[in-house]
Amino acid sequence: MRLISVMFVVLLGFPAMAAEIEADVARLQAKLDTLSAYGGTDDGGLNRPAYSDADKAARAYMIAEMEALGLDVTIDAGANIIGRRAGTEAGLKPIMVGSHIDSVPFGGRYDGNTGVLAQMEMIALMNDHDITTRHPVEVVIFQNEEGGLYGSLVMSGHLKPEALSQVASSGKTIGEGITFLGGDVTALETAKRAPGSLAAFIELHIEQGAFLDEQDIDIGVVQGIVGIKWWDVTITGVANHGGTTPMRRRQDALLAASHYVDLVNRTALRMAGRQVATVGRLQAHPGAPNVIPGRVDASLEIRDLETAKIDAVFAAIQAGIPAIEAATGTSFDFRYVSAANEPALTDPRMRDIIRASAKARGYSTLDMPSGAGHDAQDMVDLGPTGMIFVPSKDGISHAPEEFTKTEDIAKGVNVLLDTVLAIDGQMDQ
């Protein structure tokens, strides 16, 4: 029933409109070029970490752009920028669309910015075509997404007070950064949105992976943002003289670590599904070329849409450890650090609307998880949440080579517009 009603709205409610209204590729490109100048690097990348001068300047530019589009712009106490477009029916909750413009240090120009520029183009198209919505539409630029989703954590009320004293990559603490950007750390409660207070939340983002690019698919329908669990791993052997200790007498922590890295990779590859497992940090101690390593410090990260799957991957890795310990005369210690993120599933209604909106445009779609974290994951309690992915060339992310064709962003804008209008037509709260 649900799907049929959505199809009705999309295919019968707005078919003429969908065919007529198209994102303006040249306008998108111009805005992208202008925004990229704030913190842009000579190699085509972007160095605009949250709370940097470039971040502040880019936000000022975006505020001016939002005001030029007629939006009612406010900065909430958490330093998120909110541009509101009024709806026609009193009492309806806002439809929120949001992303970010801060970058990792020396990252790329498309992560976050693509979503923010898409939502601005969506508003421009609404203005161009005199579209009114029943619900208010709010476009949001969350602050400091890359550092840890701080803006959306404030809005969802999930920010822990001690987080304000953590130091961001800019060198400022989170608290100092919020003040620097015009927020008010003494009034963060006022920025909090209540659970269920949104008609919907939608984020458009580049995929940061290669599923869409590899298969030449236009639109990713995000099933959810994967959960992440982290462990610190210590492998203990016996440090000894690399010249006087025969091969068969060694208790080499690095040899054991090598078998561990291989085990992690084989386990994640062997199991069905899209889970990923990564050993990103590994160092041998004491680290001299002529000393057999007595200790190795390493990491383990496992991601999946289901916590049970994460736990199953970890259990399978654990099952392989005793054989490594026995073969190398070493011992392993896994210390659970944290669940960096719980899995955050998107709302099935939102997925249906996004998928149907894309198909009505003739775009190909793929239902897929998001392996990366996004502000959207903090919004799932505030209202039905959906995410739209556009392709990333070769899946490159957080690097100057990050790239998405403006034509592909335009397709995302079209789907975003149709999705918001479908939500507006369908949701009566």
Place this chain on the structure above:
Amino acid sequence: MRLISVMFVVLLGFPAMAAEIEADVARLQAKLDTLSAYGGTDDGGLNRPAYSDADKAARAYMIAEMEALGLDVTIDAGANIIGRRAGTEAGLKPIMVGSHIDSVPFGGRYDGNTGVLAQMEMIALMNDHDITTRHPVEVVIFQNEEGGLYGSLVMSGHLKPEALSQVASSGKTIGEGITFLGGDVTALETAKRAPGSLAAFIELHIEQGAFLDEQDIDIGVVQGIVGIKWWDVTITGVANHGGTTPMRRRQDALLAASHYVDLVNRTALRMAGRQVATVGRLQAHPGAPNVIPGRVDASLEIRDLETAKIDAVFAAIQAGIPAIEAATGTSFDFRYVSAANEPALTDPRMRDIIRASAKARGYSTLDMPSGAGHDAQDMVDLGPTGMIFVPSKDGISHAPEEFTKTEDIAKGVNVLLDTVLAIDGQMDQ
């Protein structure tokens, strides 16, 4: 013929003496305890790096001990301490016996000190029993063995001038350290001994490995000091997002490095012989738990008594690299750093004398390579060189747990004495 003449000297020339003269275990133990107090640590270890105050104080104690034994003590320009006992025949070259008393930072009490105390006990026994030798006997305490054999490099004339500006673990440069210990960096040439200027050179040392201890063997007859070659290894993959990059699309430099570490171990184990190959240094970059490593920096060290064997091990490792590169989408770069040491073979005549001396005492012997470097390796051009190993408990070296029983050292002293006397009887230069 050579063996027969040696056997004649040892078995017929000094059999009564060998049976009568035994190292004084209590005296050895007392000297070991006293010497260990200079830089001794509460855990039973020793922290007496070259050029430290503890090193200087221990040297002053040893000089006093040498003078008490009637030796003519000098400090050469390279800061080596030389105690000379006159011979009875004019024109004969000296028989030199030498080792060191500096330690690695937070090392053990037996490395070096065992040889120095053994040669002092040998002199004490000669005095006790009114033994005169035809050749002069010189006992040497080389300075800064652990930092890079600096004392013996000065004596052999192999020290490169630029080495004087290198910083030792004490914080002083080698040049400053030599001055600190009473040497004269402006006159290092005067400390140089000419090739062929020694009747023989003998060093007694703990094994630093477990061959003797494991097989309960009294005396190791050192065949030579292994050569060492070093390489820096860089493995290049593609750093990427640990959440959004599927397992099968990764070009994980750490996974490749793991296969490399395993290959090095398997290669060294598989080939016949006593070669060793070690990856002691390995670090993944950028090193974040959520980023697939794009680069790994590692080391490779291979040791063997024969350079050709070292090269064969390296070639076998190289042969396995293309398969790893192909399987992981990475590339390896091996940069030859240096031959830290060329192999230094001991003189077969010295091995025969040491072996025969031990057997005449009823001690078991094992011919074996030295996997560690020693001052003896710098002396091979100055005269026929031999090395005597005594057992190391569990092969532990460069750690506070390093241990050799005083009774085992005493056996070494007895062999050292008989060896020097056999050389004195046999060598007519």
